[in-house]
Amino acid sequence: MLSFGAPIVDNRGVIQEHPPLSMVTGLIANALGYRHCEFDRLQALQDRIRFAVRCDRPGERFTDFHTVDLGQEPFDRTGWTTRGKREDRRGGSASTGTHIRYREYLADACYTLAFTLDPLDGVPSLDDIESALRHPERPLFIGRKACLPGSPLLSGRTSAPSLLQALRSWPAGADAQVGRVEAWWLVELDDGDEGARTLSVVDQRDWANQIHSGERRLRHGRIEVHGGRDE
Numbered sequence: 001m002l003s004f005g006a007p008i009v010d011n012r013g014v015i016q017e018h019p020p021l022s023m024v025t026g027l028i029a030n031a032l033g034y035r036h037c038e039f040d041r042l043q044a045l046q047d048r049i050r051f052a053v054r055c056d057r058p059g060e061r062f063t064d065f066h067t068v069d070l071g072q073e074p075f076d077r078t079g080w081t082t083r084g085k086r087e088d089r090r091g092g093s094a095s096t097g098t099h100i101r102y103r104e105y106l107a108d109a110c111y112t113l114a115f116t117l118d119p120l121d122g123v124p125s126l127d128d129i130e131s132a133l134r135h136p137e138r139p140l141f142i143g144r145k146a147c148l149p150g151s152p153l154l155s156g157r158t159s160a161p162s163l164l165q166a167l168r169s170w171p172a173g174a175d176a177q178v179g180r181v182e183a184w185w186l187v188e189l190d191d192g193d194e195g196a197r198t199l200s201v202v203d204q205r206d207w208a209n210q211i212h213s214g215e216r217r218l219r220h221g222r223i224e225v226h227g228g229r230d231e
Helices: 021-032 039-048 126-134 163-169
Strands: 049-057 060-069 098-107 110-117 179-186 197-201 216-225
Touching (some): 021 126, 039 049, 110 126
Antiparallel strands (some): 179 216
16 A cells, blocks of 8 residues: 555545655655654755656555544553554643544555655765665655555666656566556656646645645656566
């Protein structure tokens, strides 16, 4: 399962068609062992990330229904735990009563993401991130904690003149689509694809204030992909 989270409205957690920048930042930071309270490190990492992504297999979208009564044991005093540490709720309207949520997911989808850092000579380096994805500090998940990857996330490393060219040249895996597939890339990477359209997305996170802010412009179109990768 995958969950490319979009802004939540009331009790509905909807998803979008491509990975948001904040999710990619959080995934990489989790692999590196960053803590959620390290706002400056998270913001600095997000500011350096550049990526383009394609959909090799669209999968199936479904909605999961969640309900929990926080007035029952063991939820009346202590919340869930992280790494064996007790986490007590701080009060407020969300800490008691019955809560109902709807959460969207993608099942059996496959995406390939071409990733780099700007500038390349900062900390962390691409070598640091490659090592972290191979041996992450903590378990990784794709959007939500229920979305555990079915195989290692790092497919490999390559050199290319641009992210878009790297995305085009990296072969599709088994059971993935070949030919022209959907893709999303930064506006400045555009190479004149007449069929692409420009999107405005708000997928950057203000890590200190825990809100989404800032607008990015992406191009959405189709790129040519060939097969050949077994996994």
